Amino acid sequence: MSTTIRDVAKRLKLSITTVSRALDGYDDVAESTRELVISTAREMRYVPNRAARQLRRQRTETIGYILPAEGTGFTDLFFSEFIAGLSDEATLGHYDLLVAAAPPDSKAEKELYKRWVQGGKVDGIIVNRVRLSDWRLHFLSRQHVPHVSLERSLSHLDFVGVEVDSLSGLLELIAYLVSQGHRRIAYIGGGSDLKIDHDRFAGYQAGLEAAAIGSDPVLVVRSNITSEDGYRAARQLLDLANRPTAIVCINDLTAIGAMHAAHERGLMIGRDVSIAGFDGIADAAHTEPPLTTLEQPVYTVARQLAHMLLAMIAGTPLETKQVRIQPKLLIRSSTGRA
Amino acid sequence: MSTTIRDVAKRLKLSITTVSRALDGYDDVAESTRELVISTAREMRYVPNRAARQLRRQRTETIGYILPAEGTGFTDLFFSEFIAGLSDEATLGHYDLLVAAAPPDSKAEKELYKRWVQGGKVDGIIVNRVRLSDWRLHFLSRQHVPHVSLERSLSHLDFVGVEVDSLSGLLELIAYLVSQGHRRIAYIGGGSDLKIDHDRFAGYQAGLEAAAIGSDPVLVVRSNITSEDGYRAARQLLDLANRPTAIVCINDLTAIGAMHAAHERGLMIGRDVSIAGFDGIADAAHTEPPLTTLEQPVYTVARQLAHMLLAMIAGTPLETKQVRIQPKLLIRSSTGRA
DNA sequence: TTGTAGGCGTTATCAA
């Protein structure tokens, strides 16, 4: 092992108490000894042992995040941005971030939550891809584990976190498409138990309704949230006898797949068919043509979430428990007149 | 806190010793007591406290990975897949994965390594985006911290990990482009201190040499490894009086940006200009046109790395310390005849 | 202003 507080104390002929308090910035330590302690500690490369400190303080200084992923082929710029944000904010607060991957609602997911929470491996947890009825949130509430979530579930009352207003975002997007003359607008979504699907689909429907367009179930396709699935769903839509003139996708990844399908059919995107996404990942600016999307500031949101979580853990009262963010409609050339 | 081993022992009127050993599967415990202990523990929802176990065992059951990223906009699909692989393998071995983000070669990066290693926060570390002369590897060696890396640095002798043969991959790619009649081939790279840049650039040069094509420094551009930078670099290349007919990019992300620049110039990719990437991320199959790339099995590599690391930590001798992987050339329509 | 001592929850040594 490395140097312990004992080694430092011994070297200085001080008690470990004094060393500990000098380092932790208590004010009942003589300025001269403090300086001596600090410089010696640095010189000896002393770093407190985390396990010991955790055991004593009953705090882990670690927060956890579980990626909703299964095996290979799972990639989304959203998540790497999200993790970067969480981790940066955690580091700022001298916290660490524990990450794992588990398929949504799987046994593995349950096991992880149990291990982390009951084993005291984390002080708090960040949840995203919330489901309409989400046992994770109830579990965390019941166990009194601090947690924040991106999106709220319907049944979860004491929600703390960030909510992106998908509904009004989609409302705006649909209104824009309608203004461009579109009447046959399709929707490619994810599992209908997902909160984001629920909200975005509701926005889609509300948008159609506002424009007095009847909804056609044939134009709604649901699958997993990957570019591969977007590709397949779009093929299906574009093969319809009466095919849509616009396709709205649950996120950018799906939209990228959908664009591929349109290209394959020889359609000119933005003229023959309009396609839009959601997220505003970096790639979306560089697709051909650049993708119209509803941008949400993923990195900032992640930092905000981590910040709120750390405050909860520290017991600091939060200014705002529920932050609401409006996605920003970025109109690029993947959408145009019908 | 949750139930402790004490609670279980008290309930059963056994000593904590017996409970501990029954649960850990020692064979000097009566079969009947073991069963009793296990069932009671489960019933009481007992999960061992990690901090205590760590302190006693001097092992954290945690491995660490630090993302080479700075703030927003610096992420890559590569990473989410990589993290998923690491985490899956870790979970399999009852390990957890600690993740942080830090700009390469920054003070923050050093701080993190120090905290994790000296504070005993992790048992081992996975390193990627290796630099030619990489203090991280030396630091870890010197501190006797088990570690594996994707790519090896030039100066690091006791390398354990996975190496993707970028050089021969690029050699193959260039040969293919040459066979298509290309003579003016450009290279968009990353920082020249990066091992992957070093290897891929060497492969690029060797490829040119093999075809007896003189290298033109104007055709080599280096920047950060993002789609935004790829976009900018490609603009610069395409504005040359004597512009390249093919552009080889250090990775897919960069290539996606480069394609955007080509589209913007009204060039038909695959005919007017050929573009190729490296990585084989999911999106690359769905670009317009689909991207020719050198595919490496990121998820599998990540699992392999984690597996090797866990073996090192456990002290199990490794069958192979250095795995070499050939990237696979996927020829798609973003490249064609000159 | 500094030091003594007890305990956080486990595991491991040794004795019964």
Added chain:
DNA sequence: TTGATAACGCCTACAA
């Protein structure tokens, strides 16, 4: 086969 007991390294109430 089981049980006392001593660490692991740190923090902190209390005493000096």
